[in-house]
Every structure is written in structure tokens, then in C-alpha cells.
Amino acid sequence: MLQYLLRRLAILIPTFIGVSLVAFAFIRVLPGDPVLLLAGEHGMSPERHAEAMHLLGFDQPLPIQYLNYLAGILHGDFGQSIVTKRAVLSEFFARFPATLELSICAMILAAGIGIPAGVLAAIKRGSTFDHGIMGSALVGYSMPIFWWGPLLIILFSGILRWTPVSGRISLLYYFPQRTGFMLIDSLLSGQPGALASAVSHLILPAIVLATIPLAVIARQTRSAMLEVLGEDYMRTARAKGLPPSRVIGLHALRNAMIPVITTIGLQVGVLMAGAILTETIFSWPGVGKWMVDSVFRRDYTVIQGGLLIIALIIMMVNLAVDILYGLINPRIRRQ
Amino acid sequence: MRMMKSLLAATALMTLMSGAAYAKTLVYCSEGSPEGFDPGLYTSGTTFDAASRTIYNRLLEFKHGSTELEPGLAESYTVSDDGLVYTFKLRSGVKFQTTDYFTPTRDMNADDVVFSFERQLDSNNPFNQYVAGAVYEYAQAMGFPGLIKSVEKVDDLTVKFTLNQPNSPFLADLGMDFASIVSKEYADKLKAAGNENDFNQKPIGTGPFTFVAYQPDAVIRYKANPDYYKGKEKIDDLVFAITPDATVRVQKLKSGECQIMPYPNAADVADLKADSNLTVLEQAGLNVAYLAYNTTQPPFDKVEVRKALNMAVDKKAVVQAVFQGLAEVAKNPIPPTMWSYNNDIQDDPYDPEKAKQMLADAGVKDLTMNIWAMPVSRPYMLNARRAAEIIQAGFAKIGVTANIVTYEWGDYLKRAGQKDHDGAVILGWTGDNGDPDNFLATLLGCDGVGTSNNVAEFCDPKFDDLTKKAAATADMAERTKLYEEAQVEFKAQAPWMTLDHSTVVMPMSKKVIGYKQDPLGIHRFDGVDLAE
Numbered sequence: 001m002l003q004y005l006l007r008r009l010a011i012l013i014p015t016f017i018g019v020s021l022v023a024f025a026f027i028r029v030l031p032g033d034p035v036l037l038l039a040g041e042h043g044m045s046p047e048r049h050a051e052a053m054h055l056l057g058f059d060q061p062l063p064i065q066y067l068n069y070l071a072g073i074l075h076g077d078f079g080q081s082i083v084t085k086r087a088v089l090s091e092f093f094a095r096f097p098a099t100l101e102l103s104i105c106a107m108i109l110a111a112g113i114g115i116p117a118g119v120l121a122a123i124k125r126g127s128t129f130d131h132g133i134m135g136s137a138l139v140g141y142s143m144p145i146f147w148w149g150p151l152l153i154i155l156f157s158g159i160l161r162w163t164p165v166s167g168r169i170s171l172l173y174y175f176p177q178r179t180g181f182m183l184i185d186s187l188l189s190g191q192p193g194a195l196a197s198a199v200s201h202l203i204l205p206a207i208v209l210a211t212i213p214l215a216v217i218a219r220q221t222r223s224a225m226l227e228v229l230g231e232d233y234m235r236t237a238r239a240k241g242l243p244p245s246r247v248i249g250l251h252a253l254r255n256a257m258i259p260v261i262t263t264i265g266l267q268v269g270v271l272m273a274g275a276i277l278t279e280t281i282f283s284w285p286g287v288g289k290w291m292v293d294s295v296f297r298r299d300y301t302v303i304q305g306g307l308l309i310i311a312l313i314i315m316m317v318n319l320a321v322d323i324l325y326g327l328i329n330p331r332i333r334r335q
Numbered sequence: 336m337r338m339m340k341s342l343l344a345a346t347a348l349m350t351l352m353s354g355a356a357y358a359k360t361l362v363y364c365s366e367g368s369p370e371g372f373d374p375g376l377y378t379s380g381t382t383f384d385a386a387s388r389t390i391y392n393r394l395l396e397f398k399h400g401s402t403e404l405e406p407g408l409a410e411s412y413t414v415s416d417d418g419l420v421y422t423f424k425l426r427s428g429v430k431f432q433t434t435d436y437f438t439p440t441r442d443m444n445a446d447d448v449v450f451s452f453e454r455q456l457d458s459n460n461p462f463n464q465y466v467a468g469a470v471y472e473y474a475q476a477m478g479f480p481g482l483i484k485s486v487e488k489v490d491d492l493t494v495k496f497t498l499n500q501p502n503s504p505f506l507a508d509l510g511m512d513f514a515s516i517v518s519k520e521y522a523d524k525l526k527a528a529g530n531e532n533d534f535n536q537k538p539i540g541t542g543p544f545t546f547v548a549y550q551p552d553a554v555i556r557y558k559a560n561p562d563y564y565k566g567k568e569k570i571d572d573l574v575f576a577i578t579p580d581a582t583v584r585v586q587k588l589k590s591g592e593c594q595i596m597p598y599p600n601a602a603d604v605a606d607l608k609a610d611s612n613l614t615v616l617e618q619a620g621l622n623v624a625y626l627a628y629n630t631t632q633p634p635f636d637k638v639e640v641r642k643a644l645n646m647a648v649d650k651k652a653v654v655q656a657v658f659q660g661l662a663e664v665a666k667n668p669i670p671p672t673m674w675s676y677n678n679d680i681q682d683d684p685y686d687p688e689k690a691k692q693m694l695a696d697a698g699v700k701d702l703t704m705n706i707w708a709m710p711v712s713r714p715y716m717l718n719a720r721r722a723a724e725i726i727q728a729g730f731a732k733i734g735v736t737a738n739i740v741t742y743e744w745g746d747y748l749k750r751a752g753q754k755d756h757d758g759a760v761i762l763g764w765t766g767d768n769g770d771p772d773n774f775l776a777t778l779l780g781c782d783g784v785g786t787s788n789n790v791a792e793f794c795d796p797k798f799d800d801l802t803k804k805a806a807a808t809a810d811m812a813e814r815t816k817l818y819e820e821a822q823v824e825f826k827a828q829a830p831w832m833t834l835d836h837s838t839v840v841m842p843m844s845k846k847v848i849g850y851k852q853d854p855l856g857i858h859r860f861d862g863v864d865l866a867e
Contacts, residue, residue: 032745035470040378041764042476043752043786056468083370085466085535094551150582158586165587171362171554171574283578285552293368293552298745 001326008322012315019315020073023307024066027300033058034082034298056082058300069304078305083297088305092287097180098168099279099286103271105202106209111264114214118221118260119253122229133218140215145274149208149281156204163204166283170197205282209274213267220263224256231255258329265321269314359865360572361847363858364584364593368552368577372538374512375455376466378473383512384858385555385575390432391515391540392564394423394448394494395506399862400851402621402673402769404510408443408541409494418501418809423448425492430562431518432545436537439520443541445488450519452486455479462522465531473513477767501807503814507768512857516541543568543861552577569864588613588842594865595843595850597858601659601717607842618852619672620839622715623665623774624763625831626706626726627791629756634699641829643693644759645683648729653722654835661840665833667822669774672854673766674811675818680826682833691733703736705758707751711744714856715763715837722834723761752787760790761834765856771818776802779830791830798824 035044035052044052053059060068072079078088121133157165164170168182175189183202186194228234229252237247276288283289287306294302367381374387387393396407409423425448431439454462455471456479463469474480482505484497498505508514521539525531538546541564544557555575559568576593578584584596585603589610599607608615628635628644635641650664666682669675694702708723709716716722720739727737740758742750751760767773776782781799783789798821805817825831841852848864 031743032747032749036745036748038378038470038472039476039748039787041748041762041787042378042472043783043788044476045786048475052470052472055464055470080467082468085371085376085468085532091551150580153583153586157590161590165590165592166578166580166583167576167592168553171360171576171592174548174556177550281580281583283553283576283580283583285550285577289552289579297370 004326005323008319012319015315016312019311020070020304020308021066023304023311024069026307027295027298027303028062030298032298034300037298073308078309079301081294081299081302083294083299083302088302089309091290091302092306092309094180095285095287095290098182098284099272099275099288101181101183102202102205102209102278102284102286103268103275105206106271106274107213107264107267109206109210110213110217110267113210114217115221115260118218119225119248121218121222122225123248125226130222134222137215137218140211141219143211145208145211145277146281148211149205149278152204152208153281164197164201166201166281168198168201168284169194170201173197205278205284208281209271209278212274213264213270216267216270217260217263221256221260224259225252228252228256258325261321261324261328265318268317272310272314359570360574361570361595361860361863361865362574362576362593363860364578364587364596365555365575365858366577366581366584366598367579369549369555371535372546372549373517373535374515375451375471375474375517376469376535378476378513380856386538387512387515388542388857388859388861389544389557389573390538390542390546391517392429392542393510393512393514393516394425395510397510397769397853397855397857399859400853402507402766402854404506407510408448408516412506414809418503418807419498421496421498421505422489423494423496425494426564427492429541429564431521431539431541432560432562434537434539434545434547436533437518437521437524437539439518439539441520443516443518444491445494446491447516447519448494449486449488450522451514451516452479452483454517454522455513456483456486462526462531462534465522465526465534471513473511477508477511477513479508501809503806503809504768504770504772507770507773511768544573565861568861570860573860585842588844591844594847595841597841598714599840599842601661604659604661604840604842612845613842614845614847616841616843616850616852617661618839618841618854619663619670620714620837620856621670621672621766621769621854622763622856623668623670623836624713624716624722624761624834625665625668626759626761626834627793627831628759628829629790629792630828630830631754631792632757634697634702635759637697637699638828639693639697640699641832642683643690643697643699643733644730644735645829645832646686646690646693647733647735648726648832649685650832650834651685653725656725657716657718657722658835658837662835662837665836666826668779668825668831668833669771669818669822670766670836673769673771673774675771675815675822677819677822680822683826683829687729687732694733694735701734701736703738704730705740706730706737707747707758707760707762708739708741709744709747709761710741713763714765714839715835716761717837719761726832748787751790752785754785754792756790759832762787762790763834767855769855771814772802772806775818775821775825776806779825793828793830795824795828795830798828 035049080087117133121130124130153165156163173191173194178185182198186198237251276292279286279289280292291306369382369385370377372386393407394409395404398405408426410426412423414421429443454460455474482498484499487495489495518539525533543560543563545560547556547558549555557573559571561567581600585599587593588596607613628641630636654662654664706723709719723739730737750756777788779793780802781794784792784794801817801821805814808814846866850863
């Protein structure tokens with residue numbers, strides 16, 4: 001197991017260097033620069049432009065800029081936002097709990113509904129229920145977030161008035177952010193109604209963000225279950241006279257879980273991508289919205305730092321999935 | 336579902352219960368996050384709404400809802416006969432805000448005023464680079480480093496500005512956001528503690544509202560400044576609920592989560608007007624969109640060619656397609672709400688037949704050109720691509736083949752600013768300070784050639800002379816006459832096809848009292864009240 005773990009960790013090093021290069025190069029490949037955008041329609045002489053680029057440190061050769069950047073990261077310094085002038089890392093962690101809270105809730109929703117739906121669809125293969133679930137999954141998978149989000153807002157917030165339109169909590173509540181997780185902070189605040197307000201604000205964005213992963217998980221669970229259900233040992237288990245709940249719950253589901261866990265792990269990346277749109281639509285003050293704003297402002301340091309931190313997190317999640325794999329399936333860790 | 340309903344019921348109950356405790360809270364659904372709270376560092380309206388107009392004051396202020404100046408922190412001023420020395424008498428007893436992070440020990444005085452300008456203009460000022468890479472872009476863009484020779488304290492309540500040359504628009508510049516007066520005492524205290532960055536995060540000003548807290552990308556909270564020199568505001572709390580999506584802002588306004596919002600989608604305006612709980616204010620924006628020909632490149636160096644192209648396009652169709660009517664066709668380079676607007680000028684008529692003839696007379700055959708369409712939506716031009724298509728169709732009718740090109744926004748401005756760029760560029764402008772100089776001299780003066788200000792690369796001696804004379808003249812009537820004449824010369828030379836002046840729409844709850852739309856596009860909440 002230790003060797004397996006070390007092998008996995010070793011792969012992370014070239015991945016990290018690759019990601020840092022891509023993050024650095026990505027924004028610089030785009031035409032335009034932060035100084036031009038800061039000036040907007042106000043014209044700027046070439047001398048003034050050069051002076052401003054110098055003040056921001058963008059007049060140095062790219063390899064030097066990259067090495068400075070890499071050296072900073074190795075010291076835990078991801079740079080300072082060009083726009084807000086605050087440290088990228090502190091800006092990131094000020095917003096990350098909001099994204100994490102939303103992603104965890106979306107994932108619980110996606111797995112909590114997707115896995116049982118997939119299992120049931122597999123058991124009742126070919127039934128109307130199966131077709132219904134798979135049809136809905138296909139629709140869910142194809143749903144563009146930028147359309148689905150506003151649609152739910154107009155229906156549930158605009159017409160039915162069941163949920164608030166956007167934000168994390170009603171503006172009437174004002175308390176210090178201790179953990180950054182609104183559900184926990186609202187509970188700790190002791191203000192009556194604060195938790196309910198936080199929950200009601202979380203419902204729609206969580207549904208929107210969960211839609212695609214839910215569809216993927218349901219489809220993956222169904223196909224994995226179908227494969228396992230056709231195995232010889234399933235027939236043996238049934239022949240032994242085990243009750244169907246044990247056959248499905250213990251023998252089938254456990255074996256079907258490996259590809260499902262992989263899928264869930266991969267969905268973390270999808271969630272991060274989805275969070276960019278979902279957060280913008282629901283004014284959710286998370287990392288996704290922060291990144292979008294930074295792209296529009298050409299805030300180089302934030303974009304490269306943010307991308308790298310997100311990539312690191314996804315790498316860590318994948319590592320965790322690999323480890324989990326090894327635990328579930330002993331054959332993998334011996335390979 | 337039952338669970339959800341009970342949760343919602345609990346929320347609603349709490350909302351009602353806490354209503355009494357939070358009396359007179361105005362919630363503004365703002366369109367974006369401020370970049371920071373030091374107005375000297377930034378150029379975007381979103382930041383100015385959140386920082387300068389709420390928290391700070393300036394020596395002179397724009398009258399609410401107008402571009403006229405009125406005394407602000409300066410009670411009065413005198414100008415020397417040669418127009419070079421401006422002496423400001425400051426208001427006494429003006430207090431900087433008291434917060435949990437700063438308690439002022441003295442009133443606002445000349446030291447604060449001198450500091451507010453010197454920190455931006457003098458790179459040796461110890462606070463110039465209080466954050467690494469501070470670029471005081473607006474002060475630069477308004478030409479302050481070249482214009483201002485010195486800012487001196489005469490006594491505690493008197494400040495003297497000495498200019499390098501006479502410049503009448505200077506007073507209007509002082510009403511602008513970047514010229515907000517900041518506290519030197521606060522800056523010194525932060526510097527001593529090594530927390531200079533807080534200057535941009537925890538602002539202290541003299542303005543109508545005191546900063547309370549900012550949750551990044553979510554909400555900014557202010558409370559009425561009890562020490563405000565004009566008296567405490569009628570609302571107790573002001574909240575900016577940051578809501579970047581225009582559709583979501585509309586929904587929040589309709590559901591009462593906020594009482595006022597900017598920038599609705601043009602498609603939503605009819606629906607908003609139909610809502611009996613809402614009022615929709617409209618005002619002609621202080622802006623212009625145009626198609627600028629590069630007047631240094633053939634065949635656009637010929638005025639007849641430019642005139643012919645101007646006559647080939649149905650500008651009403653542009654306004655209808657792009658703004659769904661929420662704009663007016665432009666005939667002058669300045670908007671009709673600006674003083675000195677010359678209404679006697681006749682626009683070039685839409686006459687493709689005559690245009691074709693004029694082109695032939697000018698010896699232009701089989702012309703192929705580029706039309707540049709901006710990649711971004713701006714208040715003066717929501718959809719440049721659509722506008723370019725209509726212009727392209729108009730040109731086609733007179734035998735001109737136009738290709739539409741576009742570049743990423745920063746790159747677009749950079750390329751358009753190059754003197755030898757090709758074809759004609761769609762661009763526009765929103766006024767900074769309500770002075771015609773800010774349109775005519777900035778966008779069409781010889782000094783702007785080779786920058787993205789003057790993309791027509793227009794340098795007409797007569798026009799330039801008129802605007803320069805006007806800027807050096809203090810007499811308003813004389814200035815008005817000179818600018819009117821400059822507009823006549825502009826029309827005769829036709830460096831642009833003037834496209835539109837857009838209408839600014841501001842929907843709000845009927846409970847909002849006293850909100851005035853600002854011609855400069857600023858969103859101000861001083862003087863606003865909420866009905867019970």
C-alpha cells in the first residue's frame with residue numbers, strides 16, 4: 001500500500017509543474033493586458049503604458065516572470081491581486097468555503113439521488129421506471145446551466161415565491177463569519193431563522209449544480225449494476241437463498257461501486273467548472289465567480305494562482321479517490 | 336416539500352419580525368464587486384458607486400441629478416486673472432467618519448486635501464505606492480500630472496492649486512471620483528502600523544455613509560454617517576447586494592429582495608414598466624457611440640467619402656435593432672443633455688442614391704473596407720456586432736464591401752489606438768465630468784492622435800483651435816459659443832458617423848423616494864428615503 005501511495009504521489013510532481021506552466025501561460029496567450037483594461041476607453045500613450053506595466057512587474061521577460069512566480073509558490077506566496085491588491089491565497093480562502101459548501105451539498109444531492117435511482121433502474125431494467133429515469137438523466141446531462149439556473153429562479157423565486165432569488169442568506173442577518181460555511185455560521189450565530197434562511201438560499205444553486213453530476217452518476221450506477229447483476233456469483237447468491245436486499249445491497253452494489261466512485265471523483269472537476277456559472281447566476285460569492293471576474297479584469301496573478309490552487313485541489317481529490325480505490329479493491333494496490 | 340415549506344415560513348416570519356429592527360434599510364442590487372475602496376486607484380463606475388459617492392466627498396460636487404458643480408468640501412474658490420491659480424476655502428468642522436477601526440482626532444483640513452492629490456501625482460510621496468503597483472490611472476487620464484504644477488496649503492482651511500496652463504475644465508475634474516478627499520491622519524496611522532493595505536479595504540471618508548463591512552462578491556454594508564456635514568441621511572442603512580446577472584437582479588427587485596437596481600436587460604424593461612409595484616426612471620445618458628473613419632488613410636482622408644458613407648446608413652434601424660428603441664440617433668459628438676449642444680445642426684440625411692453619386696464623384700470605385708465591432712457591450716453600444724451588420728448592409732447598397740472585424744477588448748483598444756489602423760472603428764464614450772471638453776477635445780483633439788481616445792486620428796486645425804480656446808476661457812457664454820462652432824466644424828468634416836446616445840434605465844420599488852438619476856451614470860443614495 002505504501003509503495004502504491006508513493007507511486008501516486010510521484011505522479012503529482014510533473015502534473016503540478018505542467019499545471020503551473022499552463023496556468024501561467026494561459027492568460028498571457030490572450031491578447032490585451034491589465035493596464036489597457038484599466039484605462040478602458042481612456043487613451044494611453046505608449047510611454048505611460050510601459051510605465052504602468054513596469055509598476056506592475058509585467059515588463060520582465062516571461063521566463064523570469066515564471067521563475068519568480070514559481071519561487072513564490074514554493075514559499076507559499078501566490079502573489080498579490082493586481083486589482084484588489086490583496087494576497088491571492090487569502091482572497092481564495094475567503095471564498096473557498098462558499099464554493100465547498102455549495103459543492104458538498106450538490107454532491108450529496110447528486111449521489112444521494114443518483115445512486116438509488118441508478119440501482120432501481122438497473123433492477124427494473126426495461127420498465128417504464130427505467131426509461132423514465134434514463135430519459136430524465138439524459139435531459140439533465142444536456143441541460144445548460146446558464147439556462148437551467150435562470151429558469152428555476154423565474155419559476156420558484158419569481159412566480160411561486162418559494163425560494164429566495166440569490167445570495168447565501170437574507171441580508172437581514174448580519175453576523176461574523178467564523179468558519180465561512182454559512183450553514184454552520186448561521187447555526188453558531190444563534191439568530192433565530194438564520195439557518196432556515198441559509199438553507200433556503202442553498203436549495204436552488206445546489207439543485208442546479210447537482211443536475212449534471214446526478215445524471216452522470218445515475219447512468220454510471222445503472223450500467224455498473226447491470227454488469228454486476230449478470231455475474232455468476234450473483235446467480236450463486238440468489239441460489240443460496242439470500243434475500244434480494246442482501247443480494248443487491250451487499251454483493252451487487254459493493255462491486256458496482258468502484259466505477260461509481262471514480263465517476264464521483266471525476267465529477268469534482270465538473271462541479272468546479274459548473275460552480276463558475278452557477279455562482280455567477282446565483283450571486284454566490286465563491287471561487288468560481290471570483291475567477292470569472294478576474295478573467296474579465298485580466299487579473300493575471302489571481303487567474304494563475306486561482307487555477308493552480310483549484311488544480312491542486314482536484315489533484316488531491318483524485319489522489320484520495322485512488323487511495324479509496326486501493327482500499328476497496330486490493331487487486332489495484334498490488335498492481 | 337413540507338420541510339421546505341416550513342423552512343420558508345420560518346424565514347418569512349423572521350423577515351417580518353426583524354423588519355422593525357432594521358427600519359429604513361435600502362438595498363441596492365449592484366451589478367458587480369468593487370475592485371477596492373480607494374477611488375484614486377480605479378476607473379470603473381461600479382467601484383465609484385461603492386466607494387467615492389457613498390463614503391467620500393470632493394472639493395466641488397456635481398449637483399444631484401445634474402452636471403452642474405456646487406460647493407463640496409470647499410465652501411468657495413477664487414481664480415487668478417491669468418487662470419493659473421485656484422484658491423479653495425475649505426468648509427470648517429467637517430468630520431471624517433468614526434468606525435471601529437479609526438477614530439479621527441481632528442477635522443478635515445488642508446493637509447488632507449494636499450495629501451489626496453500629492454499621493455496620486457508625486458511618485459516620491461511616501462503613500463504613492465502604498466500598495467505595490469498602484470497606478471493612478473484616472474488622474475493620469477485627465478492629464479493632472481502635466482496640468483498641476485503644485486498643490487499647497489496656505490493655512491488650515493485654504494488650499495492653492497497652481498496650474499501650468501489655464502484650463503477651465505479643471506473645476507469639473509475636481510468633482511470627479513478620483514479627486515475624492517481622503518484622510519491624511521488615517522493614512523499616517525496605517526503607515527505607522529504597517530497596515531497600509533487597509534486604506535483600500537477599510538475606507539474612511541467624510542461622505543454620507545460610513546463603511547461597515549464588505550463580504551467579497553456578496554454584500555457591502557454601510558450606515559448613515561451621523562457626523563455628515565449636510566446632516567444624517569434619512570435611511571439608516573444602505574446595503575449593496577452584489578448581483579451580476581441582470582435577469583436575477585430583475586427577479587430580486589420584483590420579489591422585494593432589493594428596492595433599486597441598475598442596468599436591466601433591454602428585453603426586460605417593458606415587463607418592469609408593467610409591474611404596478613415598480614417605477615422605471617429613464618434618462619438620456621451622457622454618452623455617444625460612433626463609427627470613426629481613420630481620416631489619415633485613403634480614401635477616408637477625403638471628406639466627401641466620409642460624408643457619402645454617413646449618408647448610406649439608416650441609423651434609426653441601428654437604434655431599433657441594438658437598443659429596442661431605448662436610445663436616440665446622434666447627430667453631434669456630444670449628447671443633447673450637455674451644455675453647448677448645438678441643436679441647429681442638421682444630420683446627414685439617409686440617402687443611399689446621393690451617397691452612391693458622391694462616392695462616384697470622389698473617384699472611389701469598388702471600395703473594400705473593414706468595420707471594427709467592439710467585442711463587449713457598453714452602455715453606449717450594447718451590441719456592436721449587430722450595429723456593424725446594419726452599417727455593412729447600408730454600405731453594400733452603395734457598392735462598398737465592408738468586412739466586420741473584431742478583437743479582444745484590450746487588444747481592440749490598443750489596435751484602434753495605432754495611427755495607421757485600417758477602416759472604420761465602432762467605439763464610444765461616457766462623459767467623465769459633464770464638460771464638453773471631455774468629449775470634444777479628448778476624442779477629437781490633435782493631442783489624442785495615436786491613442787485610443789481619437790481613433791479617427793482627426794486633427795483639424797480649426798476644430799482644435801476652437802476647443803483649445805474654449806478650454807482656456809473662463810466665461811461660460813463664450814465657451815458655449817466656441818463649442819457650438821466646433822460642432823459645426825465637426826459636422827462639416829465628418830470624421831465620425833455619430834450613431835446613438837443611449838437611454839439609461841433605472842427600475843426601483845415605488846417605496847423609494849427622492850432617487851435622482853445622475854447624468855454621469857453614477858448611482859447616488861444621498862438624499863434618498865424609503866416610504867414606510
